[in-house]
Amino acid sequence: MNHPAWLDNAIFYEIYPQSFKDTNGDGIGDFNGIIEKLDYIKELGCTAIWMNPCFDSPFGDAGYDVADYYKAAPRYGTNDDLKRLFDEVHKRDMHILLDLVPGHTSTEHKWFKESVKPERNEFTDRYVWTDSIWEEPTGYGSLRGISDRDGSCMVNFFSHQPALNYGFYKPEKSWQQAVTDEGPKATLQEMMNVMAFWLGLGCDGFRVDMAGSLVKNDEDGKGTIALWRQVRDFLNQKFPDAAMVSEWGEPDKSLQGGFHMDFLLHFGPSHYNDLFRCEHPFFAGDGDASAFVAKYLENYEKSERKGLICIPSGNHDMDRLARTITGDKAKIVFSFLLSMPGAPFIYYGDEIGMRYVEGLTSVEGGYSRTGSRSPMQWDDSVNAGFSSASKEKLYVPMDESEDRPNVKRAMEDPDSLYHEVKKLITIRQQHSALQSLADIRFVWVKENAYPLAYIRENAEEKILVVLNPSDKEVAFKCDEVSAFEELYRLGGELTVQDGMITIPAVSACWVSIK
Numbered sequence: 001m002n003h004p005a006w007l008d009n010a011i012f013y014e015i016y017p018q019s020f021k022d023t024n025g026d027g028i029g030d031f032n033g034i035i036e037k038l039d040y041i042k043e044l045g046c047t048a049i050w051m052n053p054c055f056d057s058p059f060g061d062a063g064y065d066v067a068d069y070y071k072a073a074p075r076y077g078t079n080d081d082l083k084r085l086f087d088e089v090h091k092r093d094m095h096i097l098l099d100l101v102p103g104h105t106s107t108e109h110k111w112f113k114e115s116v117k118p119e120r121n122e123f124t125d126r127y128v129w130t131d132s133i134w135e136e137p138t139g140y141g142s143l144r145g146i147s148d149r150d151g152s153c154m155v156n157f158f159s160h161q162p163a164l165n166y167g168f169y170k171p172e173k174s175w176q177q178a179v180t181d182e183g184p185k186a187t188l189q190e191m192m193n194v195m196a197f198w199l200g201l202g203c204d205g206f207r208v209d210m211a212g213s214l215v216k217n218d219e220d221g222k223g224t225i226a227l228w229r230q231v232r233d234f235l236n237q238k239f240p241d242a243a244m245v246s247e248w249g250e251p252d253k254s255l256q257g258g259f260h261m262d263f264l265l266h267f268g269p270s271h272y273n274d275l276f277r278c279e280h281p282f283f284a285g286d287g288d289a290s291a292f293v294a295k296y297l298e299n300y301e302k303s304e305r306k307g308l309i310c311i312p313s314g315n316h317d318m319d320r321l322a323r324t325i326t327g328d329k330a331k332i333v334f335s336f337l338l339s340m341p342g343a344p345f346i347y348y349g350d351e352i353g354m355r356y357v358e359g360l361t362s363v364e365g366g367y368s369r370t371g372s373r374s375p376m377q378w379d380d381s382v383n384a385g386f387s388s389a390s391k392e393k394l395y396v397p398m399d400e401s402e403d404r405p406n407v408k409r410a411m412e413d414p415d416s417l418y419h420e421v422k423k424l425i426t427i428r429q430q431h432s433a434l435q436s437l438a439d440i441r442f443v444w445v446k447e448n449a450y451p452l453a454y455i456r457e458n459a460e461e462k463i464l465v466v467l468n469p470s471d472k473e474v475a476f477k478c479d480e481v482s483a484f485e486e487l488y489r490l491g492g493e494l495t496v497q498d499g500m501i502t503i504p505a506v507s508a509c510w511v512s513i514k
């Protein structure tokens with residue numbers, strides 16, 4: 001498998017294009033706005049971008065309901081503007097992934113409008129349909145009674161997102177097609193055409209939405225893995241440098257499918273939420289990281305210690321980090337994220353501690369997610385520098401609190417979270433043992449106890465990371481450290497005596513031990 005070298009020390013910045021920077025005063029962010037702010041992202045130290053969906057869409061699910069895969073959403077700009085964004089990213093030695101949504105389209109997509117017709121046509125089998133309106137696909141919702149086609153169409157997420165047909169691993173009913181049938185094959189071919197189109201224009205790869213869900217009745221993921229292997233073969237031939245990151249949450253499967261990296265998700269078995277988003281998050285100071293570590297190691301072993309499991313600070317689907325963790329403890333979160341294997345992902349605004357905006361009415365299918373999607377706060381000017389539009393026209397209302405953080409003030413304050421993140425990134429980039437591929441070994445993790453300690457290691461160096469977000473000084477046994485050189489510290493100093501390491505309350509340390 002080709003592995004783009006730039007992934008090894010990549011640090012991603014996730015941009016929700018709606019809310020990043022508006023340059024034409026319509027209250028919605030746009031490509032030109034992202035271009036304007038590329039230097040900011042670069043200066044923070046990020047080397048790559050994941051941009052949420054930007055294709056033509058009725059925006060019933062923030063663009064995860066695509067109406068035309070080949071056309072940029074006019075609200076963001078034209079295809080030429082998007083190409084210019086790719087070029088501007090590359091000029092700065094950075095890379096950009098688009099968000100590919102292969103599992104479903106919008107009901108507004110022309111394929112679907114053809115597919116609902118009772119007469120057979122090219123798109124009849126593009127989606128998953130039962131062969132009678134009276135039968136619904138079990139386990140899924142369906143679109144029914146919306147045309148004279150006699151059948152119910154399987155829904156993949158919201159009910160305006162019909163499931164594209166990649167076939168069934170084990171077809172059981174007459175209407176369930178095999179992966180090798182013409183309809184499913186044509187769907188996959190078309191999705192590869194879409195990828196080729198954007199890669200040809202200069203994007204560097206894709207974050208793939210719901211990547212593990214394409215083939216149906218596929219309990220162990222075998223059909224979906226095989227499907228992605230076909231995509232990998234095609235990419236190896238035509239676009240060997242294309243980088244692929246999956247929203248799958250099962251790295252053993254996704255990496256077999258040819259993905260370079262997989263995300264830890266805030267749902268499913270990862271225990272990711274134990275760290276930052278539960279009643280007693282570990283990083284808030286009175287939680288437990290042991291179940292997370294056990295699961296992480298299980299995945300790490302299953303993915304052959306490749307270390308390509310990405311842990312995000314947040315994303316457009318979960319509560320903002322700052323809803324549960326602030327101040328020095330937020331700094332400790334970043335000293336964790338930026339010292340773990342795999343590429344770290346920073347959700348826009350998390351680097352300045354942007355808050356979850358409480359009590360918002362849903363916008364474009366955001367529901368409770370809307371509060372994490374508010375406009376980026378740049379400075380002290382109108383609408384925090386996001387847009388010159390009147391307040392009512394903003395895509396999502398701003399965080400209205402008087403002390404809301406912004407980039408300008410964060411840059412002026414040497415003690416800000418922003419500067420801490422920047423410092424941590426700089427140190428990570430100076431030590432390959434802290435980057436994506438180096439080994440990790442947990443040296444101290446205990447149920448309901450602190451600290452969390454691990455060693456990152458490669459042929460060049462051995463680095464011990466000790467994190468204590470709790471309000472008490474703690475000590476643990478570790479025979480591996482005698483002399484050390486401090487690379488990074490927040491809070492009090494680490495001390496070593498008789499094989500015991502002590503770290504003060506609310507502190508974090510990275511030390512080189514070889």
Ligand code: GLC
Binds near residue numbers: 101
């Ligand atoms: C993914 C996206 C989410 C979207 C859903 C349906 O989970 O991250 O935002 O609503 O898929 O496409």
Ligand code: CA
Binds near residue numbers: 029
């Ligand atoms: Ca705009």
